[in-house]
Structure formats: structure tokens, C-alpha cells
Amino acid sequence: MKSTAKTLVALIAGLLAVILAVSACSPPAEEEAAGGPIQVNTAQGPVTIKGTPKRIVALGAQWIDTALAFGVQPVAYLDNIQILTGAPSPWTADKLDGATALNPENLVADIAKAEPDLILAEGYMPTSQPADFAKIAKIAPTIPGVTGKQVDPWQDLVALLGTLLRQDGKAKQITDGVNTQIADFKKELPGLAGKTYAMAYMFSTDQIQVMADPDDGAAYLFNELGMKVAPKLLAEFEKTKNPRFPISVENVPMLDADVLIVTANTPALQRALHALPGYSNLRSVQNGAVADLSVADISGLNQPTPLAIPYLLGKLKPAFTKAVK
Template sequence: MARRYRGLGMLVAVLALSIGVVTGCSSPDESTDGGAPIQVNTPKGAVTINGVPKRIVTLGAQWIDVSLAFGVTPVAYLDNIQVLTGSPAPWSRDKLKGSTALSTDDIVSQIAKAKPDLILATGYMAEGQQAMYDSVSKLAPTIPGITGKQIDPWQDMVTFMGTVLRQPDKAKEITDGVNAKIDATKTELPGLDGKTYTMAYMYSGDQIQVLADPEDGANSLFTSLGMSIAPDLVNQFRANHQPRFPVSTENVPLLNSDLLVITANTDQLMSTLQKLPGYQALRSVKSGAVSRMSVAEIGGLNEPTPLSIPYLLDKMHPALQKAAA
């Protein structure tokens, strides 16, 4: 079932489960007890969650982190970051002890063995196979992405989980805590406001994948800091309508911005990038505002979560300081 994808795009499309999009959620009436049913409306039909789920299966890194932020360890999980790198992200791996990592082989039977009472999946999995969705959704109430976007806003996911777990106060605490971290960075580095950034992934010797769509979920953290994607990349997006696209190595000047967040598959590729014509002339490189990420770390930016954001703000802090100067 696993697919091979290139660049930044593969971080949000490793897996395929054809799961519908949530269009509405009805919270329990205040007059009922905490276990009242919750109805979630999706294009596949209404999904009802009876009571507070105890055995949650999470499909995708975002739901894994949201669950862990509530102190809920999924009984089983399918992690697109782990599929790519061989281990969970550094901000979550110590919290997954006792949980079963699912492989992409015969996933339906693996999920069945976990005996879930709720299955949570991310929106991009809706682009997969109808038969797979039909099989998975028969095992337990199955909730796809909650906004219809490829990458759901982490805040919406936290709010949803708080509703499902009947812990709205905890949801607010989690969201407020992450926002406080973001606000502290903005207060410390006011010079970030109005600055530009490039997020890029060199996955081969002649191709660099870039993020270019200002509406992409991966842009949310930088938008919160007052930053925007490099204008030349946005212009390319407006012309080709591709949210993420490859840039050939002779077009390195397209990466020009105040901050460069870069990933390369290997140290050798990173060295190759640094030697390309135009790289040393990039504004971010000249100022030292370059943050090199691992594949797992770029995944945490690509799919922001309440656990990845604080970790990655610390990781990028030296480069953010340079960009803000």
C-alpha cells in the first residue's frame, strides 16, 4: 500500500486511505452526560461516536501528536514520518511506548487486531482507495481530515479531540500553550514580521522540491510569525497551480528569501546544494539564516502539530534570529 513520492510532497502522501472529509460535528448537549454520542457529518455519511473512546487508532503523524498531547497513547498508529525514516519523530518517540506501530502491509487486518473504538485519519488520505476506506470504516467509527484541506490546522484538530474526549478545557490548555510559545518568539524577534522564507527539500542531484502555496497547511507556523513564502515561488505557484513543485538546480536563485529551511536526503546532497551556482548569493545564506532539518523535522513543519511546533521553534531559533536582524 505504501507509495513512493518525491520531495516535500511525499511527506504528506506516503499513505492512501480513501476517507471522506468531515463537514460538521455536533457536540453533546450540555444536559446530557459526558458520554453522549457525537455525530460527525462526512461526504461518506454521518459517523457517530458513542461515549468516550478508549482504544484509538491514529493514521498519520498529526493525529498521533494530537492524541499524545492529550496524554492519550493510541493503541496502534501508522506514522508517515516513521515509514520514511524508520523511527517516529524525536518529539513523540518516547511517548509511544506500549503502542503498536502499524506497517503498510495488510493494514486492515492490523487495525482489526487493535480492536479500536475510534479511527482517526488525516485529510490527504482521502485521495486513496475506496475499497480500503470501506474496509477500515467497518471496523470502528472512522474520522477523516476535519476541514477538507490536505493538511488540517493543528488547532482545529486539538479542538476536535477535546470534543471527542470530553476535555474542552484540556484542548484550550494545549492550544494556549503552543500559541504562547509562538507569541514568545514573535515578541523576542519582532523583526520577523514581514520577512520571507523558503522551505525546500533537495531529494536528488538535480531537483529541489519547494513549498509555494500560501494556503498550504505547512505555511501556518511561519504565517503566525508574520512571515510569508518567497515571492518568486508564490508567483510560480500562481502560474503553474502546483502547491509544491521541483526547481531545477540552475534555478537556485528562486530560493532567495530572508530564511531558508532546507532538507537534503544525504550529507552529500547538502554539500552539492551548497556548491551550486547562486546558492552562496542567497540572502539567507549570506546572513546565516539557514536552518537545516532532518526528514523527520521537515515533516513536522509540513504537518504542524502541538508537539512539533515547540520543538521546531527551538530548532530554528538561531536561523530565525539571523532572519529577524
């Protein structure tokens, strides 16, 4: 699911890790004050940004949310969540009103029309769409992800964009604000530490996609709360080294954990999941500690952002509260 179908794979099934070595080099203080060039070293070669970007194109929800967190509306954007669901994510609401939604089928030409001075791309784009990436990189300086991880840590995106916008203080404010909300959540529910969770996506009548790697980008929030991957899912990951994999519907007992975070493609699939043998016997189901999330919500967990995290804490709180009782 990259692009429509392709993007869904990126969010749910995961992408092959892209090996990138990225480091943003801050200019001397006098150059920064004058808006001097900043060089970002990537696996695609060094990228130089001259001056402070004014017209930013953001490709992917993580970059979109990061720009919006700075109060910067992209001139054009490609929102994988909007492609999947037909609407912007609930945490962006109307913040993209007036910006141009890019057409995935005419991406290069549409980006050129936006006349950007900076393009922020997903880290997997150079390998998944090499021809398009090469063309896009000729339009304006293009950053292909930050860390080389399957999902970039949201803090690293904030830090880099803060450097490029000459707003390091704002970057720290954004990061500190989100971290404070997570810390407050932990104080309110201290019993979460050590609790187990299973995250699953029912995308067909016979398969459920699960996340089992404790270092996966989608595990970020749970790790911050001191939670652990469901034992049976973790054991399978340690055996196969597959961070995300499908399980057949008869293997629902593998989802046994203190909390279940689950999404289904359609209401019909959600009903089918609830009716599966073994579902009602899950600890989380019996204790009411199930967070039934939307596709947009699970996308926000898969690719955490400074806008998505506070919103998702609210969505997860009822299930987490039941888990600690």
C-alpha cells in the same frame, strides 16, 4: 510517497485536495455527562461515536501527536515520519513505547487486531486508498480528516478530539499553550514580521521541491510569525497555481529570501546542494540564516501539530535570529 513512497509525496510534494465538509456536533450537556453519542458529519457520511473512546487507532503523525498532547497513547498507530526515517519524531520521543506500530502492508488486519473503538485517519485516505478505507471504516467509527484542506489545521484536530474525549477544557489548554509559545517567540524576534522565507527539499541530484502557496498547511507557522513566501516562488505559484512544485538545480536563485529552510534526503545531497551554482549567493546563506532540517523536522512543518511546533521553534530560532540582525 503515500504509504512509504506515497507518504513522502503527501509530506513534500503534496496531495490533491480532498473535498470534505466536516463538522462535529456536540451533544446536549446531559448526554455529554453520560457519555452519549456524538455525530461527526463527513463527506463519507455521518460518523457516530458512542461514549468516550478508550482504544484509539491513529493513522498519521498529526493524529498521533494530537492524541499524545491529550495524554492519550493510541493502542496502535501508523506514523508516516517513522516510516520515512526509521524512528519516531524527536518530539514524540518515547511517548509511543508500548503502542503497536501498524504495518502498512497489512494495515486493515492489524487495525482489526487492535480492537479500536475510534479510528482517526488522514483526510486523503478515502480517495488515495478507497478500498482500505472502506474496510477500516467497518471495524470502528472512522474520522477521515477534519476540514478538507490539504493539511488539517492542528487546532481543528485538537478541538475535535477534545469533543470526542469529552475534554473541551483540555483542548483549549493545549491550543492556548502552543499559541502562547508562538506569541513569546514573536516578541523575542519582532523583526521577523515581513521577512521572507523559502522552504525547499532536495530529493534528487537534479530537482528541488519547493512550497510556494502562502495558504499551504506548511506555511502555518511562518504566517503566524508574520513572514512571507520568497518573491520568486510566490510569483510562480500565482502564475501556475501549483502550491508545491519542483525546480531544476539551475534555478537555485528562486530560493532567495531572508531565511532558507531546507532539507536534503541524504548527507550527500545536502553537500551537493551547498555546492550548486548560485547557492552561496543566496541572501540567507550569506547571512547565515539557513535552517538545515532533518526529514522528520520538515515533516513536522508540513503537518503542524501541538507537539511539533514548540520543538521546531527551537530548531528554527538560530536561523531566524540571524535573519533579523
